[in-house]
Amino acid sequence: MxxxxxxxxxxxxxxxxxxxxxxxxxxxxxxxxxxxxxxxxxxxxxxxxxxxxxxxxxxxxxxxxxxxxxxxxxxxxxxxxxxxxxxxxxxxxxxxxxxxxxxxxxxxxxxxxxxxxxxxxxxxxxxxxxxxxxxxxxxxxxxxxxxxxxxxxxxxxxxxxxxxxxxxxxxxxxxxxxxxxxxxxxxxxxxxxxxxxxxxxxxxxxxxxxxxxxxxxDARGSALLGTALFGLLFGLLTGASQGWGPVTIASTLLGGALLAAFAIRQVRTPDPLLPRQLLANRGFTSGLVVGLCVFAGFSGLMYVISLFFQLGLGYTPTQASLNLIPLTIGIIAGSGIANALILSLGRRVVLLGMLTTLLGTGVLLLIVLTAGLEATWWQNLIATSIIGTAAGISFNSVFNTALGNVQPEEAGSASGSLSAIQQVANGIGSALVTTIFLGNLAAGTIPAMTITLVIILVMAATCLLALPLLPRTAVMLED
Missing domain, CATH: 1.20.1250.20 (MFS general substrate transporter like domains)
Known part of the structure; x- marks a missing residue:
């Protein structure tokens, strides 16, 4: 998203x-x-x-x-x-x-x-x-x-x-x-x-x-990538929810092997899906890694917030959707902030987005631990507004910063690769984070939400480690 x-x-x-x-x-x-x-x-x-x-x-x-x-x-x-x-x-x-x-x-x-x-x-x-x-x-x-x-x-x-x-x-x-x-x-x-x-x-x-x-x-490369992603996700999801039996282990290992085969093919084929010079660009590849982490974390977090509203707080679908409006407003506001600062501050805007993510997730964790299932609409509003603002800042800044060192003739392939990573991360993040939440739901909604939010905080903190590898400057996709 x-x-x-x-x-x-x-x-x-x-x-x-x-x-x-x-x-x-x-x-x-x-x-x-x-x-x-x-x-x-x-x-x-x-x-x-x-x-x-x-x-x-x-x-x-x-x-x-x-x-x-x-x-x-x-x-x-x-x-x-x-x-x-x-x-x-x-x-x-x-x-x-x-x-x-x-x-x-x-x-x-x-x-x-x-x-x-x-x-x-x-x-x-x-x-x-x-x-x-x-x-x-x-x-x-x-x-x-x-x-x-x-x-x-x-x-x-x-x-x-x-x-x-x-x-x-x-x-x-x-x-x-x-x-x-x-x-x-x-x-x-x-x-x-x-x-x-x-x-x-x-x-x-x-x-x-x-x-x-x-x-x-490269039809063969596309088939390898799609099969690898399915194998990995199927193994990780079923393993997290049903235990690590022979099928889940085999699926995960097969997915990893096919992903390695895809990478080898991209090196050897004359028509790779992703131009090889982009893979040699440290700033761009770092952007892919940060983007994968950022998009996976946010997609999972937003999914789990919606589930918490309904399964924990007892909201109807309409009530849950209305309580997500501050998230929407926050994303729009965060995007405006990122657009205003990205050219002058470059990758430091990504840092701002990640720190805001830690703040918003921390506030939501505090609300869960203190108010629990008695959390009020205004408490949810504070947390979701901060998280939405963090998402808006992060989404825009990751895309624009990852393209900072990319040559103009490579911009099309680079942007397409970032978009693909975003979609894959959305699927992986929402699936894995939701599985963690649902897998711990038997212990109670509050423990499940607490464990999930702690994992989100760890993911956001991990993203910080790769930020120094991003290009210092950024471009504006609208230009």
Whole structure:
């Protein structure tokens, strides 16, 4: 979850002369915003919906981590590949295929009769989302004039922040509204409506960019990465929740081996998913490590806060979503702070974000330990506002600082890699942290929340160790 343009640079679009008129530019922007709204809301919408989903489907809490992880891992592991497919076969065509597939996956999720079918549908959503998301901004970059592109970014970046945190809020309101007696299902079915509007506009107004036939695609590397991530996460999740038996150990070891095979292939193949010169850039690779830690920590923390509100404090989905609004406001405020300071302070803004993270998590831990299940709305407001501000500062500053030493011709691949890391981290973080919380829930909500928050504090403190390796200066993605 971020309010930086996560879809802008997953691909290097072929050079064309900007031709879009102002009217076409705004219509294209609307289409891209609708696509990103569906993606970002779906990445977080199960944060509030998870308890209602497992109760309605009659399954155990061990399903909860997979509701978000299945989507994020499919999207993150295929995002860079999706950008390359757009270059190879044309961004407009790939966008339309991704949009139709995403709508189909959303319909399958909304109509899923079982938890297994729902998780499979979430994988379908993430897979087609990886085709959809990289294309919109690539089209804009190739067809808009520079002033139009600047204007688009000025609108686009803040809206991404709103979409990213709107998921749980919209989800809570829809569940309690119980539209047509469908309970949680409209949180996915609404994508069919939004996607239908986007599809009509895209067919009529989305400009085409000529395909770049010389682009080569490393399908084997993509398969290795996706399988490795699934193996690792499956092993870690099942091991944490059900114990370390032969299957979980084998899955984890296989995932690690496949990840090593992927790394070897990236060194040897003539067409790696990530340019080798980027891996040799210490500042950028440090940014990947810090980004993985930051995004995993925040995605897990935000998921667990929502679960604590419902399973611990007894909030309804609507009450939980309303209590997350300060988090939303904090993210927007934190993004503004980061944007104002990043060029002058560089990586010190990342430090500010991490220190604010420690403060916010510490305040929430203090509230849990002192007020427990009697925590009031204003106490939650203080903690979530600080955490949201920390998230806004951290998300923006990590992206912009990691690109500080990257050459202009490498910026597209670098930004795409950061976006993919973000999605993978969202899946890993939300899944692992939630598993820890749910695994300790038998001892009581307060002990479970305490252990989880301590682990989050350790993760945030660990991130501090890598900060001196980041580039001192930063760039602004909007430029």
């Amino acid at each position: 971020t309010d930086t343009p996560t879809s802008t640079e997953t691909t290097t679009a072929p050079t064309t002369t900007p031709t879009a008129s102002p009217r076409a530019a705004w219509l294209t922007l609307i289409v891209v915003l609708l696509a990103d709204a569906m993606d970002l809301m779906d990445a977080t919408i199960t944060n509030v919906a998870a308890p209602s989903i497992v109760q309605d489907l009659g399954v155990g809490d061990d399903v909860i981590p997979w509701l978000g992880a299945a989507y994020a891992l499919a999207l993150g592991s295929l995002l860079v590949l999706g950008g390359r497919l757009g270059d190879r076969f044309g961004q407009r065509r790939t966008f339309l295929v991704g949009l139709i597939g995403f709508m189909a996956g959303s319909a399958l999720a909304g109509l899923a009769p079982t938890a297994g079918a729902l998780i499979a549908a979430r994988v379908v959503q993430g897979t087609f989302g990886a085709l959809l998301i990289p294309q919109g901004m690539a089209i804009m970059a190739a067809t808009f004039s520079k002033p139009m592109l600047r204007t688009a970014f000025a609108v686009f970046a803040p809206m991404l922040g709103v979409f990213a945190v709107a998921g749980p809020i919209v989800g809570g309101l829809l569940i309690d509204a119980d539209l047509f007696g469908l309970a949680w299902r409209p949180i996915f079915l609404m994508n069919v409506v939004l996607g239908g509007i986007a599809l009509v506009l895209a067919l009529r107004h989305l400009p085409a960019v000529p395909p770049h036939r010389s682009v080569r695609i």
